[in-house]
Amino acid sequence: MISERLKKIILLELKLDNFDLEDTTQAYQVPGWDSLNHVSILSKIEKAYGVRFKSVEVLRLKNLGDLQDLVNKKIEGHNRG
Amino acid sequence: MLLVASYIFYAAWDWRFLSILFIIATVDYFCGLKIYESGDERIRNFFLILSITVNLCFLGFFKYFDFFSTNLAAFLGHFSLKIHPLILKIALPLGISFYTFRSMSYTIDVYTGKMKPTRNYLDYALFVAFFPVLLAGPITKASDFLPQIISSRKLNLNSFYEGCYLMFWGLFQKVFIADNLTKIADPLFNSPPPYNGVMILLAIYAFAFQIYCDFAGYSNIARGLSKCMGFDIVVNFNLPYFSTNPKEFWRRWHISLSTWLHDYLFSPIAFSKRGWGKWGVIFALMVTFILCGFWHGAAWTFIIWGAYQGILLATQVLLEPRFKKMPLQKNIFVKKIWFFIKVVFFFHLVCFGWLLFRAQSLTQAYRMTEALICNFKFTNGSEIKFISISLIFYTCILIIIQIFQFLKNDHLFILKTKPALRAAFYVVCFCLLTIFGVSGGKEFIYFQF
Numbered sequence: 001m002i003s004e005r006l007k008k009i010i011l012l013e014l015k016l017d018n019f020d021l022e023d024t025t026q027a028y029q030v031p032g033w034d035s036l037n038h039v040s041i042l043s044k045i046e047k048a049y050g051v052r053f054k055s056v057e058v059l060r061l062k063n064l065g066d067l068q069d070l071v072n073k074k075i076e077g078h079n080r081g
Numbered sequence: 082m083l084l085v086a087s088y089i090f091y092a093a094w095d096w097r098f099l100s101i102l103f104i105i106a107t108v109d110y111f112c113g114l115k116i117y118e119s120g121d122e123r124i125r126n127f128f129l130i131l132s133i134t135v136n137l138c139f140l141g142f143f144k145y146f147d148f149f150s151t152n153l154a155a156f157l158g159h160f161s162l163k164i165h166p167l168i169l170k171i172a173l174p175l176g177i178s179f180y181t182f183r184s185m186s187y188t189i190d191v192y193t194g195k196m197k198p199t200r201n202y203l204d205y206a207l208f209v210a211f212f213p214v215l216l217a218g219p220i221t222k223a224s225d226f227l228p229q230i231i232s233s234r235k236l237n238l239n240s241f242y243e244g245c246y247l248m249f250w251g252l253f254q255k256v257f258i259a260d261n262l263t264k265i266a267d268p269l270f271n272s273p274p275p276y277n278g279v280m281i282l283l284a285i286y287a288f289a290f291q292i293y294c295d296f297a298g299y300s301n302i303a304r305g306l307s308k309c310m311g312f313d314i315v316v317n318f319n320l321p322y323f324s325t326n327p328k329e330f331w332r333r334w335h336i337s338l339s340t341w342l343h344d345y346l347f348s349p350i351a352f353s354k355r356g357w358g359k360w361g362v363i364f365a366l367m368v369t370f371i372l373c374g375f376w377h378g379a380a381w382t383f384i385i386w387g388a389y390q391g392i393l394l395a396t397q398v399l400l401e402p403r404f405k406k407m408p409l410q411k412n413i414f415v416k417k418i419w420f421f422i423k424v425v426f427f428f429h430l431v432c433f434g435w436l437l438f439r440a441q442s443l444t445q446a447y448r449m450t451e452a453l454i455c456n457f458k459f460t461n462g463s464e465i466k467f468i469s470i471s472l473i474f475y476t477c478i479l480i481i482i483q484i485f486q487f488l489k490n491d492h493l494f495i496l497k498t499k500p501a502l503r504a505a506f507y508v509v510c511f512c513l514l515t516i517f518g519v520s521g522g523k524e525f526i527y528f529q530f
Contacts, residue, residue, distance in 0.1 A: 039352055040358070042352070060193050
């Protein structure tokens with residue numbers, strides 16, 4: 001499930017007041033989320049959580065559920081490390 | 082069976098180049114398996130790089146060797162080092178740009194975990210050589226198309242009808258529109274200066290519709306043929322001349338190539354440069370589109386065309402936040418007029434790109450641009466009138482059909498109209514094809530890419 005924090009970061013970056021973001025939601029389904037601002041959204045998430053994604057990890061993402069899993073995995077790794 | 086048919090199809094042009102298809106399919110098939118089976122990141126990286134290197138070496142050798150050789154000799158000539166460029170003049174294997182990109186998408190998708198590799202070599206060989214898309218795409222991505230080859234196909238009458246319609250419409254676009262417009266555009270682009278601005282503008286309009294109908298026509302035939310055999314391949318053109326901005330244009334024009342470039346080139350570059358903020362995106366756009374131009378052909382005109390497309394997109398990235406602040410127009414009539422103005426304005430920006438793309442040299446592109454600005458005169462009236470009428474005659478059906486496709490948001494709306502209207506459409510198109518269609522016309526433009 002998408003955390004409120006992640007939702008907030010995405011909606012703020014896209015300047016959307018409200019939009020239903022689900023695990024299965026794909027970037028193209030979210031208004032204003034296109035390939036050109038994709039990078040800035042991911043950068044904002046990295047900054048907010050203090051993590052760093054690898055290019056190959058980003059290429060693997062299919063939907064928001066995958067993005068949430070990646071963030072969780074990174075936070076776990078960060079806490080363990 | 083389809084694999085044998087595809088190999089015979091390719092061999093009919095030149096059987097020796099079958100070896101390239103075979104080597105690429107074999108190397109990428111094994112690389113895919115090795116990448117998937119190995120848990121060691123270094124081994125996975127090695128096989129990914131091996132796959133990309135093999136594909137790019139074939140592409141580079143056959144398509145770009147002479148270009149690099151000539152330009153290197155010219156460059157060294159500036160430093161008084163006179164060497165004769167080594168020109169191999171090898172025939173370019175048809176469709177090499179398409180099947181190398183298609184095959185690379187497989188190993189990259191396996192590497193990133195988007196798909197599992199196939200263990201059936203014949204399935205993979207068919208994915209690389211599938212004859213409807215072999216020579217000029219669409220560049221079907223492995224994760225979309227390979228599962229269709231592996232699973233059993235579902236044939237039904239509706240798909241067959243849709244396939245037949247797409248083939249008919251594709252043939253009409255190629256034989257009636259594109260090949261007739263070639264007869265207008267070619268003499269003007271092949272003529273020496275001085276140029277007349279009005280004639281150049283008409284030549285560019287003719288080429289804009291020629292290249293669109295030539296390539297979209299081929300894509301429709303490829304899609305239609307695939308549909309008749311139970312395959313569903315991506316839509317390659319989605320009414321591109323209705324775009325109002327560069328982003329939208331690249332979501333509508335040659336969709337399979339722009340998706341490939343976006344997924345495998347733009348995204349990794351932009352992400353690796355995310356520290357640069359907006360400029361990282363602009364850098365990635367410029368690199369991607371210069372290479373996109375170079376993919377189209379080994380000539381400076383293509384590179385400049387790619388750079389021009391990159392600049393258009395970069396401008397949009399920089400200006401978009403300002404446009405978003407502008408108040409939205411609420412009056413529907415004004416909205417429609419504004420949309421029309423934007424479509425016409427952006428069409429002319431695209432047309433300037435086609436001038437760079439079609440010109441035989443940068444000097445010619447410069448001379449023609451100069452004529453457009455400084456010599457825009459209606460001097461040879463009768464010739465201008467004849468070319469204008471021809472242009473309207475060859476494009477009017479396309480424009481009418483596309484307006485309906487756009488308004489109904491349905492490419493296949495013809496199939497859903499009343500039988501009498503549908504019959505009239507087929508009869509008119511068939512008559513125009515048989516009376517005015519160019520027999521023995523030029524080969525598809527994109528075959529050379």
